[in-house]
Amino acid sequence: MGMQPDRRDFISRSLLAATALSAPAAAAPAAGPDKIPSSFALDGNRVRLFSPRIAKGFTVTMIADTHLFRDDERDEAFRQFSGRMAGAYNSTRHFLTGQPTNPEQGFVEALQAAKTSKSELVALVGDIVSFPSQAAVEWAVARLREASIPWIYTAGNHDWHYEGMPGPLDSLRATWSRQRLAPLYQQAPPLMSVRELHGVRFVTIDDSTYEILPEQLEFFREQVASGVPLVLFVHIPLFAPGRDTGYGCGHPRWGAASDTGFEVERRPKWREGGHTRTTLDFHREVFAAPNLLGVFAGHIHRASLDVVNGIPQFVGNANATGAFVEIELVPQA
Numbered sequence: 001m002g003m004q005p006d007r008r009d010f011i012s013r014s015l016l017a018a019t020a021l022s023a024p025a026a027a028a029p030a031a032g033p034d035k036i037p038s039s040f041a042l043d044g045n046r047v048r049l050f051s052p053r054i055a056k057g058f059t060v061t062m063i064a065d066t067h068l069f070r071d072d073e074r075d076e077a078f079r080q081f082s083g084r085m086a087g088a089y090n091s092t093r094h095f096l097t098g099q100p101t102n103p104e105q106g107f108v109e110a111l112q113a114a115k116t117s118k119s120e121l122v123a124l125v126g127d128i129v130s131f132p133s134q135a136a137v138e139w140a141v142a143r144l145r146e147a148s149i150p151w152i153y154t155a156g157n158h159d160w161h162y163e164g165m166p167g168p169l170d171s172l173r174a175t176w177s178r179q180r181l182a183p184l185y186q187q188a189p190p191l192m193s194v195r196e197l198h199g200v201r202f203v204t205i206d207d208s209t210y211e212i213l214p215e216q217l218e219f220f221r222e223q224v225a226s227g228v229p230l231v232l233f234v235h236i237p238l239f240a241p242g243r244d245t246g247y248g249c250g251h252p253r254w255g256a257a258s259d260t261g262f263e264v265e266r267r268p269k270w271r272e273g274g275h276t277r278t279t280l281d282f283h284r285e286v287f288a289a290p291n292l293l294g295v296f297a298g299h300i301h302r303a304s305l306d307v308v309n310g311i312p313q314f315v316g317n318a319n320a321t322g323a324f325v326e327i328e329l330v331p332q333a
């Protein structure tokens with residue numbers, strides 16, 4: 001329904017616009033809570049996050065890009081959409097030793113390591129399965145239950161994707177998250193979730209289409225406004241200066257013109273004209289969040305560390321090659 005904005009509304013909008021234009025961007029103070037004291041360290045696959053706001057020391061294990069591929073007769077009708085990815089990671093080489101390994105072994109060993117280090121939470125950060133195979137999801141959930149460590153999960157671009165299946169990515173994601181990935185989500189909503197542990201909030205945001213939806217931005221803003229220390233998990237790394245479009249959430253060059261993967265992955269081309277305003281706002285607000293201890297991501301299958309506005313983003317190697325990240329929360333400045 002079209003409605004004429006009333007005059008007061010128009011004036012206040014104009015004033016807001018004028019204020020925004022006249023204020024130098026760098027001088028604009030971040031709204032909301034004060035910056036909380038924190039720092040970080042990286043030692044092999046161990047990340048330490050320090051803050052006096054952490055209530056007690058504990059460990060969380062991040063697993064990303066396992067690329068499990070087992071399937072059964074329930075997937076027979078979908079083989080035309082799953083064939084390429086079902087063969088993509090059948091055998092791998094261990095990221096440290098170079099010895100032959102495979103995704104299931106990588107997953108089992110990461111959970112064993114999480115047990116050994118008494119991890120209190122496992123964060124599954126996307127591409128845990130290479131396509132939405134019920135058999136692979138059931139296998140992963142059985143291993144997680146055996147380990148009896150609580151877990152959180154956010155999808156990657158492959159978990160819900162049957163290559164070549166027609167339809168907008170948003171609705172394919174919604175369909176297959178519901179029909180196949182539900183046991184991994186447990187009761188959490190697929191697009192975003194939060195779990196608090198010892199004074200730290202572990203937040204997942206699904207950016208597996210490279211884009212952020214308005215309700216996800218709103219949810220992230222609520223987490224920032226809480227003032228509680230946050231750790232953010234996203235599958236696709238956020239853009240950091242100098243990085244290519246693998247760091248594709250909020251990348252200034254992301255878009256139809258830079259999409260080289262759409263034919264192989266049999267999906268619609270990235271958006272003409274680049275990211276939505278919402279995605280760019282999300283990117284800016286993540287790296288301005290005063291209570292964010294760090295961002296953790298997967299997707300590119302190579303370990304990296306970028307620091308943007310003092311906030312670290314850690315990317316883990318692929319669990320398909322045996323890798324995982326241990327995040328140690330340390331209650332000191």
Ligand SMILES: [Fe+2]
Binds near residue numbers: 299300
């Ligand atoms: Fe992956």
